[in-house]
Amino acid sequence: DAKTTQPPSMDCAEGRAANLPCNHSTISGNEYVYWYRQIHSQGPQYIIHGLKNNETNEMASLIITEDRKSSTLILPHATLRDTAVYYCIVRVASGYSTLTFGKGTMLLVSP
Amino acid sequence: ETGVTQTPRHLVMGMTNKKSLKCEQHLGHNAMYWYKQSAKKPLELMFVYNFKEQTENNSVPSRFSPECPNSSHLFLHLHTLQPEDSALYLCASSQDAQDINYGYTFGSGTRLTVV
Numbered sequence: 531d532a533k534t535t536q537p538p539s540m541d542c543a544e545g546r547a548a549n550l551p552c553n554h555s556t557i558s559g560n561e562y563v564y565w566y567r568q569i570h571s572q573g574p575q576y577i578i579h580g581l582k583n584n585e586t587n588e589m590a591s592l593i594i595t596e597d598r599k600s601s602t603l604i605l606p607h608a609t610l611r612d613t614a615v616y617y618c619i620v621r622v623a624s625g626y627s628t629l630t631f632g633k634g635t636m637l638l639v640s641p
Numbered sequence: 642e643t644g645v646t647q648t649p650r651h652l653v654m655g656m657t658n659k660k661s662l663k664c665e666q667h668l669g670h671n672a673m674y675w676y677k678q679s680a681k682k683p684l685e686l687m688f689v690y691n692f693k694e695q696t697e698n699n700s701v702p703s704r705f706s707p708e709c710p711n712s713s714h715l716f717l718h719l720h721t722l723q724p725e726d727s728a729l730y731l732c733a734s735s736q737d738a739q740d741i742n743y744g745y746t747f748g749s750g751t752r753l754t755v756v
Contacts, residue, residue: 576744
C-alpha cells in the first residue's frame with residue numbers, strides 16, 4: 531500500500547526551479563519525509579529529509595505543509611544532470627525501519 | 642564514487658550457474674541492504690543486515706542467499722536462477738538500521754542477466 535503519491539513525470543527548463551510535489555495524507559506524527567533520486571542505471575542518491583520544519587541543504591529545499599499531508603522538493607536551478615527519477619518516502623522516526631520505494635517522479639530537464 | 646562498491650558491474654549467467662555478487666563499504670556503517678530493481682518496477686528490499694545480523698528477509702526465494710561476514714562486506718550468492726531474476730541488484734549501507742537520522746548510501750549496482 532502506497533504511503534506517498536507523486537506525479538509520474540514532470541518537465542523543467544534548465545536554469546529554472548523544479549518543484550516536485552508529494553502527497554502523504556496518511557503520514558503519522560512520528561514519520562519523516564525522505565527524498566532520494568536515481569539517475570539512469572545508477573543507485574539512488576539521498577537528497578534531503580525532514581519531519582515538520584522546512585529543510586535546506588546544498589542540493590535542495592524541502593517544504594512540508596503545516597498539516598504534514600504534503601511536501602515539495604525544490605531544486606532551485608535545475609541542470610541537465612538533475613534529470614532523474616525522484617522518490618518521496620515516508621519512514622518511521624524511531625526504532626527499526628527501512629526505506630520503501632514507490633514509482634517516483636521522472637523529472638526531465640531540457641535545455 | 643559513493644563509498645559503496647559493487648562488483649561485478651555486469652553479470653550474465655546461465656540458469657544452472659552459481660555466482661556471487663559482492664558489496665563493500667568503507668564508510669564505517671553497520672547496516673547493509675540488498676535491493677532488487679526489475680525493469681519498470683520500484684526497488685524491492687530483499688535483505689537487511691544490522692551489525693552483521695540478518696534482520697529482514699522479504700520472502701526472497703532460497704535461490705538467493707545473502708552473507709555478511711563483517712560490517713563492511715555483503716554478498717549475495719546466486720544459484721539456479723530464472724530469467725525473471727534478471728534485474729539491477731543494488732547494495733546500500735547506513736549507520737544503523739534503527740537510526741532514522743541517517744540516510745542510505747547506495748552502490749551503482751550489478752546488472753544481472755539470466756539466460
